Amino acid sequence: MSLAQVFKRAVLFDAGALRGATAVQARGYAAEKKSQSGLNDRQQADARNRQLEREKRKRDEKKKLQMARAAAKKVQVTPVLMDVPTACRYFRAAEVGQALSSTTISLTVKFVAPRNIQAIRGSVKLPTDVSREKVAVFTTSGELKEQALAAGATYVGGEELVKQVQENSITFDKAFATPDALSLLKPVQRTLGQRGLMPSARRGTVTTEIAEALEAARGLMDFKAADNHISVNIGRPSLSDSEIENNIKAFMAAFRRSVDVASGKQKPVLQEVILHSTRSPGISILA
CATH class of the missing domain: 1.20.5 (Single alpha-helices involved in coiled-coils or other helix-helix interfaces)
Known part of the structure; x- marks a missing residue:
């Protein structure tokens, strides 16, 4: 080949x-x-x-x-709703023999709202103060210490009060401070911040006008909705019917204002307003 x-x-x-x-x-x-x-x-x-x-x-x-x-709309027109004075008679009967310091009357507001609605929250100053809040005032001024005690502060002091907070030997619900005491709070800044108690000028809790600040905060109650309901302390059995009723009216007005702010296209619908004391069953009321 x-x-x-x-x-x-x-x-x-x-x-x-x-x-x-x-x-x-x-x-x-x-x-x-x-x-x-x-x-x-x-x-x-x-x-x-x-x-x-x-x-x-x-x-x-x-x-x-x-x-x-x-x-919810059907609940509002049901004929079994009770007026506040009648409900209060049941509460006082349920709390007979109990210490006044251990009894409260609470209000629960239930509503129906879309899932994506802004959180309903606000604050209200009740006509009759029912809070048993403990207030701490941090200051180094002797004059301001006297003013704070006269205005109803529970704890007043400077370094010694900071030390008590570090030792966790006292508890309180609100805290105020004067500008001269802010540097003293650095060791407990994290502790107070986690509890939402750290004084700040933005919130009006750092001021030299301590007496006025305490007076303005007295009876001021914050509220926030959780799972389409809000529960708050509204009174005590020892209060008169009119005092309890006025507190309820003030809270419901604040609640409706907060609903208007939070509402989008669909407004929340009030479902039920329930009043109860520490040891009584809940009673649906007209509100």
Whole structure:
């Protein structure tokens, strides 16, 4: 066989091998593309299913909210609601023989609201103060210490009061400070901050007008909704019916103002207002 024939056969063999390899690659590419196409189809199907599930949840939540709103409106027109003076007679009967310091009358407001509504919160100054708050005042001024004690502060002091906080030997519900005492609070800044008690000028709890600040804070009650209800102490059995009723009216006015601020397209619907004492059952009242 001549050299030319050998070369021709080699070329033909290489061409055949190349065609075979190209065919194999083509089949592999086709199979891969088909696999990817199947994967994309499954992904699209999963995405459609997830979208359908989200839409179904939204429809269910909307239906549940509509039913709850309808039920809430029915509760408001029920004929079994009790007036406050009558409810107070039951509370006093339930607390007979109990120490006044251990009894309170509480108000619970239930409402129906969409899930994405802004948190309902606010503050109210009740006509009759029912708080038993302990107030601490941090100051180094002897004159301001006397003013704070005269204004009703529970604890007043400088370094010695800071030391008591470090030792965790006292507890209080509100804290005020004068500017000269701020540097003394550095060792307990973290402790007070975690409890929401660290005095600050922005909140009006750092001031030289201690007596005025304590007077303004007396009876001021903060409230915040949790799980579509708000519970607050509204009085004591020893208060008169009119004092309890006026406190309820003041709180309900503040609640409605906070609802107007928080409301979007759908306003919360008042569901029920319940009054109860420490040892009595809850009573639905007109409010």
